[in-house]
Amino acid sequence: MFENIGEMVMLLWRTLRSLPLTFRQRTKIYDQLFEIGNASLLMACILSLFIGGVLTLRTGPYLAERGLASAIGGIVGYSLCRELAPVMMSILIAGRIGSAMAAEIGSMQVYQEIDALRTMNINPIHYLVLPRLVAIAIALPVLVLFSILVGWVGGAAVAVFNQKISITFQAFFSTLRDVVDASDVANGLFKTFVFAVVIGVVSCHQGLVTIGGPRGIGRSVTKAVVNSIVLILILDYFVTRFLMFFEK
Amino acid sequence: MSANGNSQPQHGVRVEVRGLRKSYDGHLVLKGIDFAVEREEIFVIMGPSGSGKSVLLKHIIGLETPDAGEILVEGESIRNPEVMNKYRLAMVFQSGALLNSLTVGENVGLYLTEHRLKKPDEIDRIATEKLEFLGLKGVKDRSPSELSGGMKKRVAIARALVIEPQLILYDEPTSELDPLMTVVIGEEILNLKRRIQVTSLVVSHDRDLAFGVADRIAMMHEGQLIAIGTPDQIRQNADPRIQRFLTADFKLNNLQESTYEKHT
Numbered sequence: 001m002f003e004n005i006g007e008m009v010m011l012l013w014r015t016l017r018s019l020p021l022t023f024r025q026r027t028k029i030y031d032q033l034f035e036i037g038n039a040s041l042l043m044a045c046i047l048s049l050f051i052g053g054v055l056t057l058r059t060g061p062y063l064a065e066r067g068l069a070s071a072i073g074g075i076v077g078y079s080l081c082r083e084l085a086p087v088m089m090s091i092l093i094a095g096r097i098g099s100a101m102a103a104e105i106g107s108m109q110v111y112q113e114i115d116a117l118r119t120m121n122i123n124p125i126h127y128l129v130l131p132r133l134v135a136i137a138i139a140l141p142v143l144v145l146f147s148i149l150v151g152w153v154g155g156a157a158v159a160v161f162n163q164k165i166s167i168t169f170q171a172f173f174s175t176l177r178d179v180v181d182a183s184d185v186a187n188g189l190f191k192t193f194v195f196a197v198v199i200g201v202v203s204c205h206q207g208l209v210t211i212g213g214p215r216g217i218g219r220s221v222t223k224a225v226v227n228s229i230v231l232i233l234i235l236d237y238f239v240t241r242f243l244m245f246f247e248k
Numbered sequence: 249m250s251a252n253g254n255s256q257p258q259h260g261v262r263v264e265v266r267g268l269r270k271s272y273d274g275h276l277v278l279k280g281i282d283f284a285v286e287r288e289e290i291f292v293i294m295g296p297s298g299s300g301k302s303v304l305l306k307h308i309i310g311l312e313t314p315d316a317g318e319i320l321v322e323g324e325s326i327r328n329p330e331v332m333n334k335y336r337l338a339m340v341f342q343s344g345a346l347l348n349s350l351t352v353g354e355n356v357g358l359y360l361t362e363h364r365l366k367k368p369d370e371i372d373r374i375a376t377e378k379l380e381f382l383g384l385k386g387v388k389d390r391s392p393s394e395l396s397g398g399m400k401k402r403v404a405i406a407r408a409l410v411i412e413p414q415l416i417l418y419d420e421p422t423s424e425l426d427p428l429m430t431v432v433i434g435e436e437i438l439n440l441k442r443r444i445q446v447t448s449l450v451v452s453h454d455r456d457l458a459f460g461v462a463d464r465i466a467m468m469h470e471g472q473l474i475a476i477g478t479p480d481q482i483r484q485n486a487d488p489r490i491q492r493f494l495t496a497d498f499k500l501n502n503l504q505e506s507t508y509e510k511h512t
Contacts, residue, residue: 111343115306116341120338120362122359
Protein backbone atom coordinates (compact mmCIF):
# COMPACT_ATOMS: atom_id res chain seq x y z
CA MET A 1 0.00 0.00 0.00
CA PHE A 2 2.60 2.54 1.13
CA GLU A 3 4.76 2.02 -1.98
CA ASN A 4 1.84 3.35 -4.06
CA ILE A 5 1.22 6.47 -1.98
CA GLY A 6 3.21 8.58 -4.46
CA GLU A 7 1.12 7.34 -7.39
CA MET A 8 -2.07 8.01 -5.45
CA VAL A 9 -0.97 11.56 -4.61
CA MET A 10 -0.20 12.11 -8.30
CA LEU A 11 -3.64 10.77 -9.24
CA LEU A 12 -5.25 13.11 -6.71
CA TRP A 13 -3.23 16.05 -8.04
CA ARG A 14 -4.22 15.28 -11.65
CA THR A 15 -7.85 14.94 -10.63
CA LEU A 16 -7.76 18.25 -8.74
CA ARG A 17 -6.27 19.90 -11.82
CA SER A 18 -9.21 18.61 -13.86
CA LEU A 19 -11.79 20.09 -11.45
CA PRO A 20 -12.68 22.90 -13.90
CA LEU A 21 -14.19 20.14 -16.10
CA THR A 22 -16.64 19.14 -13.36
CA PHE A 23 -19.62 20.81 -15.01
CA ARG A 24 -18.97 18.96 -18.28
CA GLN A 25 -19.04 15.66 -16.41
CA ARG A 26 -22.23 16.50 -14.49
CA THR A 27 -24.30 13.64 -15.95
CA LYS A 28 -21.76 11.09 -14.80
CA ILE A 29 -21.55 12.83 -11.41
CA TYR A 30 -25.37 12.60 -11.01
CA ASP A 31 -25.20 8.88 -11.82
CA GLN A 32 -22.47 8.33 -9.26
CA LEU A 33 -24.28 10.46 -6.67
CA PHE A 34 -27.34 8.27 -7.11
CA GLU A 35 -25.24 5.13 -6.84
CA ILE A 36 -23.37 6.29 -3.73
CA GLY A 37 -26.01 8.36 -1.98
CA ASN A 38 -29.42 6.98 -2.71
CA ALA A 39 -28.43 3.35 -2.85
CA SER A 40 -26.50 3.53 0.44
CA LEU A 41 -28.89 5.70 2.44
CA LEU A 42 -31.08 2.96 3.87
CA MET A 43 -28.10 0.84 4.89
CA ALA A 44 -26.41 3.88 6.46
CA CYS A 45 -29.55 4.72 8.45
CA ILE A 46 -29.99 1.17 9.76
CA LEU A 47 -26.33 0.97 10.75
CA SER A 48 -26.43 4.35 12.51
CA LEU A 49 -29.66 3.53 14.34
CA PHE A 50 -28.00 0.52 15.92
CA ILE A 51 -24.67 2.25 16.56
CA GLY A 52 -26.52 4.96 18.50
CA GLY A 53 -28.55 2.30 20.27
CA VAL A 54 -25.61 0.14 21.35
CA LEU A 55 -23.65 3.18 22.49
CA THR A 56 -26.48 4.13 24.83
CA LEU A 57 -26.95 0.52 25.90
CA ARG A 58 -23.31 0.17 26.99
CA THR A 59 -22.82 3.57 28.65
CA GLY A 60 -26.36 4.34 29.87
CA PRO A 61 -26.71 1.86 32.79
CA TYR A 62 -23.29 2.84 34.27
CA LEU A 63 -24.13 6.51 34.14
CA ALA A 64 -27.65 5.92 35.48
CA GLU A 65 -26.27 3.95 38.44
CA ARG A 66 -24.14 6.96 39.33
CA GLY A 67 -26.97 9.40 38.85
CA LEU A 68 -25.57 10.76 35.59
CA ALA A 69 -28.27 9.44 33.25
CA SER A 70 -28.91 12.93 31.92
CA ALA A 71 -25.35 13.02 30.52
CA ILE A 72 -26.08 10.18 28.09
CA GLY A 73 -27.45 12.50 25.40
CA GLY A 74 -24.25 14.53 25.39
CA ILE A 75 -21.95 11.52 25.29
CA VAL A 76 -23.86 9.74 22.51
CA GLY A 77 -24.36 12.93 20.51
CA TYR A 78 -20.74 14.03 20.78
CA SER A 79 -19.14 10.66 20.03
CA LEU A 80 -21.47 10.01 17.09
CA CYS A 81 -20.87 13.27 15.29
CA ARG A 82 -17.17 13.56 16.10
CA GLU A 83 -16.02 10.00 15.63
CA LEU A 84 -18.39 7.11 15.16
CA ALA A 85 -20.56 8.27 12.28
CA PRO A 86 -17.68 9.60 10.12
CA VAL A 87 -15.49 6.52 10.65
CA MET A 88 -18.17 3.85 10.53
CA MET A 89 -19.91 5.34 7.47
CA SER A 90 -16.58 5.74 5.68
CA ILE A 91 -15.72 2.11 6.34
CA LEU A 92 -19.17 1.07 5.11
CA ILE A 93 -18.81 3.12 1.95
CA ALA A 94 -15.25 1.86 1.38
CA GLY A 95 -16.67 -1.65 1.36
CA ARG A 96 -19.74 -0.88 -0.69
CA ILE A 97 -18.68 1.85 -3.12
CA GLY A 98 -14.87 1.63 -3.06
CA SER A 99 -15.07 -2.02 -4.08
CA ALA A 100 -17.52 -1.19 -6.89
CA MET A 101 -15.25 1.61 -8.18
CA ALA A 102 -12.15 -0.63 -8.16
CA ALA A 103 -14.05 -3.48 -9.83
CA GLU A 104 -15.55 -1.33 -12.58
CA ILE A 105 -12.37 0.56 -13.44
CA GLY A 106 -10.27 -2.60 -13.03
CA SER A 107 -12.49 -4.47 -15.43
CA MET A 108 -12.27 -1.59 -17.93
CA GLN A 109 -8.48 -1.71 -17.61
CA VAL A 110 -8.26 -5.47 -18.11
CA TYR A 111 -10.64 -5.50 -21.08
CA GLN A 112 -8.83 -2.61 -22.85
CA GLU A 113 -11.72 -0.15 -22.48
CA ILE A 114 -9.35 2.38 -20.92
CA ASP A 115 -6.90 1.87 -23.79
CA ALA A 116 -9.81 2.54 -26.15
CA LEU A 117 -10.54 5.82 -24.31
CA ARG A 118 -6.89 6.86 -24.63
CA THR A 119 -6.87 6.17 -28.36
CA MET A 120 -9.90 8.47 -28.63
CA ASN A 121 -7.91 11.16 -26.81
CA ILE A 122 -10.32 10.91 -23.87
CA ASN A 123 -8.43 11.29 -20.62
CA PRO A 124 -9.45 8.43 -18.24
CA ILE A 125 -8.93 10.75 -15.28
CA HIS A 126 -11.48 13.22 -16.63
CA TYR A 127 -13.85 10.51 -17.76
CA LEU A 128 -13.64 8.01 -14.90
CA VAL A 129 -11.88 9.39 -11.82
CA LEU A 130 -13.19 12.97 -11.67
CA PRO A 131 -16.93 12.09 -11.57
CA ARG A 132 -16.38 9.39 -8.95
CA LEU A 133 -14.22 11.54 -6.72
CA VAL A 134 -16.54 14.56 -6.88
CA ALA A 135 -19.60 12.38 -6.25
CA ILE A 136 -18.16 10.57 -3.24
CA ALA A 137 -16.82 13.84 -1.78
CA ILE A 138 -20.38 15.23 -1.90
CA ALA A 139 -22.37 12.11 -1.05
CA LEU A 140 -20.41 10.75 1.88
CA PRO A 141 -20.68 13.88 4.10
CA VAL A 142 -24.41 14.02 3.33
CA LEU A 143 -24.76 10.35 4.29
CA VAL A 144 -22.85 11.02 7.50
CA LEU A 145 -25.16 13.91 8.31
CA PHE A 146 -28.15 11.57 8.02
CA SER A 147 -26.23 8.98 9.96
CA ILE A 148 -25.58 11.37 12.85
CA LEU A 149 -29.26 12.33 13.08
CA VAL A 150 -30.51 8.74 12.88
CA GLY A 151 -27.83 7.64 15.38
CA TRP A 152 -29.05 10.24 17.85
CA VAL A 153 -32.60 8.96 17.45
CA GLY A 154 -31.40 5.37 17.97
CA GLY A 155 -29.51 6.41 21.10
CA ALA A 156 -32.50 8.34 22.41
CA ALA A 157 -34.87 5.43 21.77
CA VAL A 158 -32.74 3.06 23.84
CA ALA A 159 -32.36 5.69 26.57
CA VAL A 160 -36.13 6.05 26.78
CA PHE A 161 -37.18 2.40 26.55
CA ASN A 162 -34.35 0.69 28.46
CA GLN A 163 -35.55 0.31 32.03
CA LYS A 164 -32.05 0.68 33.51
CA ILE A 165 -31.72 4.13 31.95
CA SER A 166 -35.26 5.33 31.45
CA ILE A 167 -34.91 9.04 30.68
CA THR A 168 -37.19 11.15 28.49
CA PHE A 169 -36.52 12.21 24.89
CA GLN A 170 -36.46 15.80 26.11
CA ALA A 171 -33.80 15.03 28.74
CA PHE A 172 -31.69 13.15 26.18
CA PHE A 173 -31.80 15.91 23.57
CA SER A 174 -31.50 18.69 26.13
CA THR A 175 -28.04 17.48 27.28
CA LEU A 176 -27.15 16.67 23.69
CA ARG A 177 -27.90 20.30 22.78
CA ASP A 178 -25.80 21.53 25.69
CA VAL A 179 -22.77 19.46 24.70
CA VAL A 180 -22.89 19.32 20.90
CA ASP A 181 -22.72 22.45 18.79
CA ALA A 182 -22.45 23.12 15.06
CA SER A 183 -18.64 23.06 15.16
CA ASP A 184 -18.71 19.44 16.34
CA VAL A 185 -20.86 18.44 13.39
CA ALA A 186 -18.67 20.47 11.02
CA ASN A 187 -15.63 18.79 12.49
CA GLY A 188 -17.09 15.36 11.76
CA LEU A 189 -18.11 16.38 8.25
CA PHE A 190 -14.61 17.70 7.49
CA LYS A 191 -13.15 14.37 8.57
CA THR A 192 -15.67 12.57 6.39
CA PHE A 193 -14.69 14.70 3.40
CA VAL A 194 -11.06 13.67 3.88
CA PHE A 195 -12.07 10.00 4.14
CA ALA A 196 -14.23 10.31 1.02
CA VAL A 197 -11.26 11.60 -0.97
CA VAL A 198 -9.14 8.73 0.39
CA ILE A 199 -11.73 6.12 -0.66
CA GLY A 200 -12.14 7.68 -4.11
CA VAL A 201 -8.43 7.99 -4.83
CA VAL A 202 -7.42 4.58 -3.42
CA SER A 203 -10.23 2.75 -5.24
CA CYS A 204 -9.76 4.50 -8.59
CA HIS A 205 -5.98 4.02 -8.37
CA GLN A 206 -6.38 0.31 -7.65
CA GLY A 207 -8.73 0.02 -10.62
CA LEU A 208 -6.33 1.79 -12.96
CA VAL A 209 -3.34 -0.39 -12.02
CA THR A 210 -5.23 -3.68 -12.35
CA ILE A 211 -3.43 -6.33 -14.36
CA GLY A 212 -4.41 -9.86 -15.30
CA GLY A 213 -7.89 -11.25 -15.74
CA PRO A 214 -10.72 -11.77 -13.27
CA ARG A 215 -8.25 -12.77 -10.55
CA GLY A 216 -6.48 -9.43 -10.99
CA ILE A 217 -9.79 -7.60 -10.64
CA GLY A 218 -10.54 -9.53 -7.44
CA ARG A 219 -7.11 -8.63 -6.06
CA SER A 220 -7.67 -4.96 -6.85
CA VAL A 221 -11.07 -4.92 -5.14
CA THR A 222 -9.64 -6.48 -1.97
CA LYS A 223 -6.69 -4.07 -1.96
CA ALA A 224 -8.95 -1.06 -2.55
CA VAL A 225 -11.16 -1.90 0.44
CA VAL A 226 -8.37 -2.93 2.83
CA ASN A 227 -6.11 0.01 1.93
CA SER A 228 -9.00 2.48 2.22
CA ILE A 229 -9.94 1.21 5.68
CA VAL A 230 -6.33 1.21 6.92
CA LEU A 231 -5.77 4.75 5.61
CA ILE A 232 -9.07 5.95 7.10
CA LEU A 233 -8.10 4.68 10.54
CA ILE A 234 -4.57 6.09 10.36
CA LEU A 235 -5.74 9.45 9.01
CA ASP A 236 -8.49 9.58 11.62
CA TYR A 237 -5.85 10.06 14.31
CA PHE A 238 -3.91 12.71 12.40
CA VAL A 239 -6.97 14.65 11.24
CA THR A 240 -8.35 14.60 14.79
CA ARG A 241 -4.99 15.85 16.09
CA PHE A 242 -4.96 18.56 13.41
CA LEU A 243 -8.50 19.69 14.22
CA MET A 244 -7.67 19.88 17.93
CA PHE A 245 -5.40 22.86 17.16
CA PHE A 246 -8.50 24.85 16.24
CA GLU A 247 -10.44 23.99 19.35
CA LYS A 248 -10.57 26.21 22.35
CA MET B 249 -8.03 10.41 -32.11
CA SER B 250 -7.85 14.13 -31.79
CA ALA B 251 -10.42 16.55 -30.51
CA ASN B 252 -10.21 18.75 -33.55
CA GLY B 253 -13.05 17.09 -35.38
CA ASN B 254 -13.62 17.73 -39.04
CA SER B 255 -11.64 20.96 -39.13
CA GLN B 256 -8.53 18.87 -39.89
CA PRO B 257 -7.50 18.19 -43.49
CA GLN B 258 -8.83 14.84 -44.62
CA HIS B 259 -5.64 13.27 -46.01
CA GLY B 260 -3.86 10.39 -44.38
CA VAL B 261 -0.63 10.73 -42.45
CA ARG B 262 2.80 9.16 -42.94
CA VAL B 263 4.00 6.92 -40.16
CA GLU B 264 7.59 5.88 -39.62
CA VAL B 265 8.87 3.32 -37.13
CA ARG B 266 12.60 3.43 -36.38
CA GLY B 267 14.60 0.83 -34.47
CA LEU B 268 11.70 -0.12 -32.21
CA ARG B 269 12.64 -2.47 -29.39
CA LYS B 270 10.55 -3.67 -26.49
CA SER B 271 10.95 -6.36 -23.89
CA TYR B 272 8.69 -7.59 -21.09
CA ASP B 273 10.30 -9.23 -18.05
CA GLY B 274 13.57 -9.69 -19.93
CA HIS B 275 11.85 -11.32 -22.92
CA LEU B 276 12.51 -9.37 -26.10
CA VAL B 277 9.20 -9.01 -27.98
CA LEU B 278 10.16 -6.42 -30.60
CA LYS B 279 13.74 -6.80 -31.83
CA GLY B 280 14.37 -3.60 -33.76
CA ILE B 281 11.51 -2.81 -36.13
CA ASP B 282 12.00 -0.39 -39.03
CA PHE B 283 9.41 0.50 -41.63
CA ALA B 284 7.41 3.41 -43.00
CA VAL B 285 3.77 3.61 -44.05
CA GLU B 286 3.14 6.21 -46.71
CA ARG B 287 0.16 8.58 -46.76
CA GLU B 288 -3.08 6.91 -47.85
CA GLU B 289 -1.41 3.52 -48.02
CA ILE B 290 -2.97 0.29 -46.76
CA PHE B 291 -0.14 -1.51 -45.02
CA VAL B 292 -0.78 -4.99 -43.66
CA ILE B 293 1.44 -6.68 -41.09
CA MET B 294 1.07 -10.44 -41.21
CA GLY B 295 2.61 -13.10 -39.07
CA PRO B 296 1.89 -15.98 -36.76
CA SER B 297 0.27 -15.47 -33.34
CA GLY B 298 2.71 -14.26 -30.70
CA SER B 299 5.07 -12.63 -33.20
CA GLY B 300 4.53 -9.18 -31.63
CA LYS B 301 2.07 -7.65 -34.09
CA SER B 302 -0.40 -6.32 -31.53
CA VAL B 303 2.39 -4.97 -29.31
CA LEU B 304 3.75 -3.10 -32.33
CA LEU B 305 0.32 -1.60 -32.98
CA LYS B 306 0.01 -0.44 -29.36
CA HIS B 307 3.34 1.36 -29.69
CA ILE B 308 2.23 3.11 -32.85
CA ILE B 309 -0.91 4.52 -31.18
CA GLY B 310 1.09 5.54 -28.09
CA LEU B 311 -0.35 3.05 -25.60
CA GLU B 312 3.08 1.54 -24.92
CA THR B 313 6.45 3.19 -24.43
CA PRO B 314 9.33 1.59 -26.35
CA ASP B 315 12.63 0.60 -24.69
CA ALA B 316 14.43 2.03 -27.73
CA GLY B 317 13.54 3.53 -31.07
CA GLU B 318 10.80 5.93 -32.04
CA ILE B 319 7.53 6.28 -33.90
CA LEU B 320 7.01 9.35 -36.03
CA VAL B 321 3.69 10.64 -37.34
CA GLU B 322 4.39 13.16 -40.11
CA GLY B 323 7.91 13.43 -38.67
CA GLU B 324 6.74 14.16 -35.10
CA SER B 325 7.27 11.71 -32.27
CA ILE B 326 4.13 10.02 -30.99
CA ARG B 327 5.44 10.66 -27.46
CA ASN B 328 4.83 14.36 -28.03
CA PRO B 329 1.36 14.92 -26.49
CA GLU B 330 0.52 17.44 -29.19
CA VAL B 331 0.58 14.76 -31.88
CA MET B 332 -2.59 13.17 -30.52
CA ASN B 333 -4.30 16.56 -30.68
CA LYS B 334 -2.96 17.41 -34.09
CA TYR B 335 -3.77 14.20 -35.97
CA ARG B 336 -6.84 11.99 -35.80
CA LEU B 337 -5.67 8.49 -35.00
CA ALA B 338 -7.98 5.58 -34.32
CA MET B 339 -7.60 1.96 -33.39
CA VAL B 340 -9.95 -0.99 -33.74
CA PHE B 341 -9.07 -3.42 -30.95
CA GLN B 342 -9.12 -7.16 -31.43
CA SER B 343 -11.62 -7.58 -28.59
CA GLY B 344 -13.65 -4.54 -29.67
CA ALA B 345 -12.94 -2.83 -26.30
CA LEU B 346 -16.47 -1.41 -26.15
CA LEU B 347 -17.46 0.34 -22.93
CA ASN B 348 -19.89 -2.01 -21.23
CA SER B 349 -21.44 0.78 -19.18
CA LEU B 350 -22.71 2.46 -22.37
CA THR B 351 -25.17 1.35 -25.02
CA VAL B 352 -23.94 0.42 -28.48
CA GLY B 353 -25.09 3.80 -29.85
CA GLU B 354 -23.35 5.70 -27.06
CA ASN B 355 -20.17 3.74 -27.73
CA VAL B 356 -20.23 4.64 -31.40
CA GLY B 357 -20.87 8.32 -30.68
CA LEU B 358 -18.50 8.49 -27.70
CA TYR B 359 -15.75 10.45 -29.43
CA LEU B 360 -18.16 13.07 -30.76
CA THR B 361 -19.97 13.31 -27.41
CA GLU B 362 -16.89 13.64 -25.22
CA HIS B 363 -15.24 16.20 -27.47
CA ARG B 364 -18.55 18.00 -28.03
CA LEU B 365 -18.15 18.01 -31.79
CA LYS B 366 -21.83 17.58 -32.69
CA LYS B 367 -25.24 18.03 -31.13
CA PRO B 368 -26.82 14.94 -29.48
CA ASP B 369 -29.38 14.49 -32.30
CA GLU B 370 -26.67 14.64 -34.93
CA ILE B 371 -24.49 12.17 -33.00
CA ASP B 372 -27.45 9.81 -32.74
CA ARG B 373 -28.05 10.03 -36.49
CA ILE B 374 -24.37 9.42 -37.31
CA ALA B 375 -24.18 6.45 -34.93
CA THR B 376 -27.31 4.89 -36.50
CA GLU B 377 -25.96 5.46 -39.99
CA LYS B 378 -22.56 3.88 -39.25
CA LEU B 379 -24.12 0.90 -37.49
CA GLU B 380 -26.51 0.26 -40.38
CA PHE B 381 -23.65 0.58 -42.83
CA LEU B 382 -21.94 -2.31 -41.03
CA GLY B 383 -25.10 -4.40 -41.01
CA LEU B 384 -26.08 -3.64 -37.42
CA LYS B 385 -29.63 -2.37 -37.68
CA GLY B 386 -31.64 -2.13 -34.45
CA VAL B 387 -28.80 -2.72 -31.99
CA LYS B 388 -28.19 0.93 -31.07
CA ASP B 389 -29.95 0.73 -27.71
CA ARG B 390 -28.59 -2.65 -26.73
CA SER B 391 -25.74 -3.23 -24.30
CA PRO B 392 -22.41 -4.50 -25.73
CA SER B 393 -22.72 -7.57 -23.48
CA GLU B 394 -25.76 -8.66 -25.51
CA LEU B 395 -23.77 -8.79 -28.77
CA SER B 396 -21.79 -11.65 -30.32
CA GLY B 397 -18.02 -11.33 -30.78
CA GLY B 398 -18.41 -10.48 -34.46
CA MET B 399 -21.04 -7.84 -33.77
CA LYS B 400 -18.81 -6.23 -31.14
CA LYS B 401 -16.02 -6.06 -33.69
CA ARG B 402 -18.28 -4.30 -36.18
CA VAL B 403 -19.43 -1.83 -33.52
CA ALA B 404 -15.76 -1.10 -32.75
CA ILE B 405 -15.15 -0.42 -36.43
CA ALA B 406 -18.21 1.86 -36.54
CA ARG B 407 -16.82 3.74 -33.53
CA ALA B 408 -13.55 4.30 -35.37
CA LEU B 409 -15.30 5.30 -38.61
CA VAL B 410 -17.34 7.99 -36.86
CA ILE B 411 -14.34 10.30 -36.57
CA GLU B 412 -13.03 9.71 -40.10
CA PRO B 413 -9.45 9.28 -38.89
CA GLN B 414 -6.24 10.15 -40.72
CA LEU B 415 -4.57 6.98 -39.48
CA ILE B 416 -6.55 3.92 -38.55
CA LEU B 417 -5.00 0.86 -36.94
CA TYR B 418 -6.86 -2.43 -37.14
CA ASP B 419 -5.91 -5.25 -34.77
CA GLU B 420 -7.23 -8.45 -36.36
CA PRO B 421 -10.30 -6.72 -37.83
CA THR B 422 -11.83 -9.89 -39.27
CA SER B 423 -11.25 -12.37 -36.46
CA GLU B 424 -14.59 -13.83 -35.31
CA LEU B 425 -16.32 -12.61 -38.50
CA ASP B 426 -17.97 -14.79 -41.11
CA PRO B 427 -16.64 -14.70 -44.71
CA LEU B 428 -19.39 -12.34 -45.90
CA MET B 429 -18.71 -9.83 -43.15
CA THR B 430 -14.96 -10.21 -43.76
CA VAL B 431 -15.59 -8.98 -47.31
CA VAL B 432 -17.67 -6.05 -45.97
CA ILE B 433 -14.83 -5.04 -43.63
CA GLY B 434 -12.24 -5.41 -46.38
CA GLU B 435 -14.33 -3.26 -48.71
CA GLU B 436 -14.80 -0.67 -45.97
CA ILE B 437 -11.02 -0.45 -45.45
CA LEU B 438 -10.66 0.21 -49.19
CA ASN B 439 -13.63 2.64 -49.22
CA LEU B 440 -12.14 4.69 -46.43
CA LYS B 441 -8.94 5.05 -48.38
CA ARG B 442 -10.86 6.23 -51.46
CA ARG B 443 -13.27 8.48 -49.58
CA ILE B 444 -11.08 10.23 -47.02
CA GLN B 445 -7.61 9.16 -48.10
CA VAL B 446 -6.90 7.60 -44.71
CA THR B 447 -3.69 5.72 -43.98
CA SER B 448 -4.49 2.19 -42.78
CA LEU B 449 -2.29 -0.17 -40.84
CA VAL B 450 -3.80 -3.60 -40.50
CA VAL B 451 -2.49 -6.40 -38.32
CA SER B 452 -3.97 -9.71 -39.36
CA HIS B 453 -3.29 -13.35 -40.08
CA ASP B 454 -6.22 -13.45 -42.47
CA ARG B 455 -4.44 -14.07 -45.79
CA ASP B 456 -7.51 -13.32 -47.92
CA LEU B 457 -7.97 -9.94 -46.26
CA ALA B 458 -4.28 -9.07 -46.48
CA PHE B 459 -3.88 -9.89 -50.16
CA GLY B 460 -7.28 -8.39 -50.94
CA VAL B 461 -6.70 -4.92 -49.51
CA ALA B 462 -2.96 -4.33 -49.01
CA ASP B 463 -0.83 -1.93 -51.00
CA ARG B 464 2.14 -3.46 -49.19
CA ILE B 465 2.54 -6.33 -46.78
CA ALA B 466 5.14 -6.82 -44.06
CA MET B 467 5.81 -10.30 -42.73
CA MET B 468 6.62 -10.47 -39.03
CA HIS B 469 8.35 -13.38 -37.35
CA GLU B 470 9.48 -13.57 -33.73
CA GLY B 471 9.61 -9.80 -33.20
CA GLN B 472 11.27 -8.94 -36.49
CA LEU B 473 10.05 -7.88 -39.92
CA ILE B 474 11.50 -10.44 -42.29
CA ALA B 475 10.05 -9.05 -45.54
CA ILE B 476 8.24 -5.96 -46.81
CA GLY B 477 6.79 -5.70 -50.30
CA THR B 478 3.77 -5.62 -52.53
CA PRO B 479 1.41 -8.62 -52.32
CA ASP B 480 3.03 -10.09 -55.45
CA GLN B 481 6.53 -9.66 -54.04
CA ILE B 482 5.50 -11.35 -50.80
CA ARG B 483 3.88 -14.24 -52.69
CA GLN B 484 7.07 -14.76 -54.66
CA ASN B 485 9.38 -14.44 -51.65
CA ALA B 486 11.34 -17.68 -51.28
CA ASP B 487 11.86 -17.42 -47.50
CA PRO B 488 10.56 -20.75 -46.15
CA ARG B 489 9.04 -19.04 -43.06
CA ILE B 490 6.91 -16.88 -45.36
CA GLN B 491 5.99 -19.71 -47.71
CA ARG B 492 5.01 -21.93 -44.78
CA PHE B 493 2.71 -19.19 -43.47
CA LEU B 494 1.17 -18.46 -46.87
CA THR B 495 0.59 -22.04 -47.94
CA ALA B 496 -0.51 -23.59 -44.62
CA ASP B 497 -3.68 -25.56 -45.30
CA PHE B 498 -5.60 -28.66 -44.30
CA LYS B 499 -4.33 -31.41 -46.60
CA LEU B 500 -5.37 -34.55 -44.80
CA ASN B 501 -8.78 -34.74 -46.45
CA ASN B 502 -7.17 -34.87 -49.90
CA LEU B 503 -5.02 -37.84 -48.93
CA GLN B 504 -7.40 -39.90 -46.87
CA GLU B 505 -10.79 -41.33 -47.57
CA SER B 506 -13.20 -39.34 -45.42
CA THR B 507 -15.05 -41.03 -42.57
CA TYR B 508 -18.32 -40.29 -44.36
CA GLU B 509 -17.13 -42.01 -47.59
CA LYS B 510 -15.90 -45.01 -45.61
CA HIS B 511 -19.38 -45.57 -44.22
CA THR B 512 -21.20 -45.08 -47.47
